Amino acid sequence: MVKNITIFTTNTCAYCAMVKRWLDAKGHNYEVVNLDTNPERQAEALALSGALTVPVTVVTKHDDSKEVVIGFNLAKLAPALV
Amino acid sequence: MGEPTAGQAPVHDVIMVGAGPASLAAAIYTTREDIETLVIEKGAVGGMAAITDWVDNYPGFPKGIAGLEYAENLRAQAERFGAKIDYGEVTDIRDEGKYKRVKTAEGELLAKVVLIATGTDYKKLGIPGEQEYYAHGVHYCATCDGAFYRDKRLVVVGGGNSAVQESIFLTRFASHIDLLVRSDKMRASEVLQRELRDKHADKVTIHFNTTTDEIVGQDGKVVRVTGTDTTNGQKVDFPTDGVFVFVGLKPNTEFLKTTSVELDEVGLVKTNERLETSMPGVFAAGDVRSGATMQIASATGEGATAALRIREYLDEHARQHEN
Numbered sequence: 001m002v003k004n005i006t007i008f009t010t011n012t013c014a015y016c017a018m019v020k021r022w023l024d025a026k027g028h029n030y031e032v033v034n035l036d037t038n039p040e041r042q043a044e045a046l047a048l049s050g051a052l053t054v055p056v057t058v059v060t061k062h063d064d065s066k067e068v069v070i071g072f073n074l075a076k077l078a079p080a081l082v
Numbered sequence: 083m084g085e086p087t088a089g090q091a092p093v094h095d096v097i098m099v100g101a102g103p104a105s106l107a108a109a110i111y112t113t114r115e116d117i118e119t120l121v122i123e124k125g126a127v128g129g130m131a132a133i134t135d136w137v138d139n140y141p142g143f144p145k146g147i148a149g150l151e152y153a154e155n156l157r158a159q160a161e162r163f164g165a166k167i168d169y170g171e172v173t174d175i176r177d178e179g180k181y182k183r184v185k186t187a188e189g190e191l192l193a194k195v196v197l198i199a200t201g202t203d204y205k206k207l208g209i210p211g212e213q214e215y216y217a218h219g220v221h222y223c224a225t226c227d228g229a230f231y232r233d234k235r236l237v238v239v240g241g242g243n244s245a246v247q248e249s250i251f252l253t254r255f256a257s258h259i260d261l262l263v264r265s266d267k268m269r270a271s272e273v274l275q276r277e278l279r280d281k282h283a284d285k286v287t288i289h290f291n292t293t294t295d296e297i298v299g300q301d302g303k304v305v306r307v308t309g310t311d312t313t314n315g316q317k318v319d320f321p322t323d324g325v326f327v328f329v330g331l332k333p334n335t336e337f338l339k340t341t342s343v344e345l346d347e348v349g350l351v352k353t354n355e356r357l358e359t360s361m362p363g364v365f366a367a368g369d370v371r372s373g374a375t376m377q378i379a380s381a382t383g384e385g386a387t388a389a390l391r392i393r394e395y396l397d398e399h400a401r402q403h404e405n
Contacts, residue, residue, distance in 0.1 A: 012225035012251075014132035014150050015125070022169065035229050042230060051217040052230040052324065070217070072125065074169055 001062045002081055005030035008045040008056040012036075015072040016055040022074065028081065030057075090190075094120045096392060097184050097193035099172045100334070102129025103378050104368025105199035106156040106165075107385030112392060113163035120193075121160070122186065124171040128153020129201045130369070131378050133223050134244075135251035138273075140378050149225070152378075173337050177361050180403050194399050195392050198343070198351055198359065198366040199385065202331035202376070207239065211297030211304075212327070219304030219324045220297055224248035230324070231255045237307045237320050239294045240328035241268035246278050248328055249286055259286045260320045262309055266290050292318060297325055333370050346372040357388045363399070365392060 005023065007030055009016035023030055035042050035054060049056040049070050057069040059080045067080040096112055098105040101123035112119045126132040134149035143152075157167065174185040181192040204222045206212060212220055221227040228251060236256040238249045241263035247270075249261050267290070268275055278286060291312045298306045307320045333349045344352045344360040350372035357365045367384035369376050374384070 010226070010229045012135060012148070012150060012228075014128060014153060015223075015226060017132075017150060017154070018126055018169075021127075039229070039232060042232075046230070052219065053217045053221070053223075053227045054229070 002028070003060045003062045003064070005060070005081075006033060006058045007031070008033045008035055008041070008048075008054050008058075010034065010036045010054050013054050018072040019055045019057055019077070022072075022077070026081070091183065091192045093181065093192045093194075094118060095193070095396065096120070096195045096197065097122065097182070097191060098197040098199060099175075099184070100129065100198070100200035100368075100370070101127045101157070101167055102199055102201045102368055102381065103131055103156060104201070104370075104381040104385040104388070105197055106160045107382035108197055108199070108367060108389040108392070109160040109165035109385075110156075110163060111386050111389030113160065113165045115393060116164075117393065117396060119165050120191070121165055121167045122170050122172055122184075123167060124169070126153070127157050127167060130203075131156075133225050135225050135247060137378060171337075175338070175341050175343065175361070175364065177342060177363070180399075182361070182363055194363065195395055196364045197388055197392065198335075198338070198364065198370060199368045199381075199388075200334035201369045201381075202333050204244070204328060205330045205332045207294055207327055207329060209294060209296055211299060215297055215299050215304050215325075218302065219299065221324065221326050222328070224251050224326055227324075228252050228255050228326075233257045234323035235321060236260070237262060237294075237322045237325045238328065239307075239325065240330070241265060241270060242328065242330065243270045243274060245328040246270040246274040248326060250274070250278060250282055252326065253282050253285045256285065260307075260322065261286055261288045262292045262294050262307070262320070263288060263290050264293055264312075289318070289320075331369070331376065335370060350374070356391050357384065358391070363395060365395075 045056050048068050059067045069076045095118040098121045101121045109119045131149050132153035138146040170186045176183040182196045184191045232255045236259045238261045293310045296308045309318050311318050335349045342361050351366040352372045353366050359366050365388045367388040368381035
């Protein structure tokens with residue numbers, strides 16, 4: 001079960017918009033961390049994903065385990081939300 | 083959906099493969115005429131336009147428009163008339179006469195007409211270090227990943243419009259950019275070259291006649307790019323924190339290679355003047371089409387043309403199959 005969802009994004013990232021739109025369509029709420037306006041949180045995104053890219057979607061489960069999905073990758077994102 | 087099912091697969095009037103400017107323009111036209119249309123996209127809606135920082139030459143936008151905003155406008159306009167956009171990857175198209183069978187990772191669909199508008203994607207360099215450091219210092223999308231390089235040094239590879247446009251975008255973040263151009267001049271438009279020279283010369287150093295040979299890392303990070311100065315054969319070294327690669331485009335037609343849709347020598351889809359491919363009932367438009375000019379304005383124009391041809395085809399299809 002999903003406890004919360006956080007998406008690391010930037011203003012210009014098309015794939016970020018795709019992730020948000022897909023989550024909207026599925027009725028999920030999520031927190032957005034915009035790295036253009038919060039550059040101090042880049043290190044957090046990097047530590048979670050291990051990659052210098054956005055979007056990074058972090059799905060936190062009720063047992064506080066996390067699944068991290070890089071990019072607009074529905075093959076990984078959809079199962080992470082079950 | 084045009085009809086409920088034929089056998090087990092859902093039937094659509096039109097399936098458009100790819101959701102870039104060509105197919106979204108086509109979808110605006112088809113759905114506005116009540117032709118049921120499903121658009122299938124595996125990546126970003128808006129295609130390459132969506133990941134472009136700024137679109138300056140699309141007619142009707144005197145101040146230009148952000149690529150992402152333009153893509154969102156296209157999507158909203160197509161959806162307003164009833165186009166349905168699904169996420170998925172088409173893996174095969176088969177001609178079964180009355181219908182085309184469209185295979186995706188999720189299952190199979192049938193369509194009276196298919197429009198191929200899968201566009202192109204950035205080519206890889208194919209050099210040591212490129213794959214190893216992908217997303218860890220090697221990138222193909224400046225608007226996605228540029229923000230990670232605030233006050234860092236970058237190398238950009240390429241001499242075309244994308245390389246120059248994205249170099250200009252990356253100057254927002256980077257402390258310095260080495261732009262490596264293989265030949266002795268750039269292919270980018272003179273307008274872009276002038277903007278680079280006049281407004282960003284303090285941050286961007288252009289290295290002509292320079293090949294990019296290897297991306298070198300240390301402790302999991304990119305630290306430098308090595309190349310060759312082709313005027314004298316000397317090795318050259320560029321210390322950097324990251325590399326952005328824009329060295330041309332390759333057509334997204336891998337899924338067509340085992341179909342009867344004919345491709346040209348570089349893998350673009352061959353069409354006649356009506357935008358029909360070699361498979362009856364399958365059309366192609368936009369950057370993926372052999373002879374395309376790789377412009378957003380051309381792609382949307384081709385999309386509109388394809389939609390009108392599709393309507394004619396569907397009229398004939400109805401006469402043949404529904405009487």
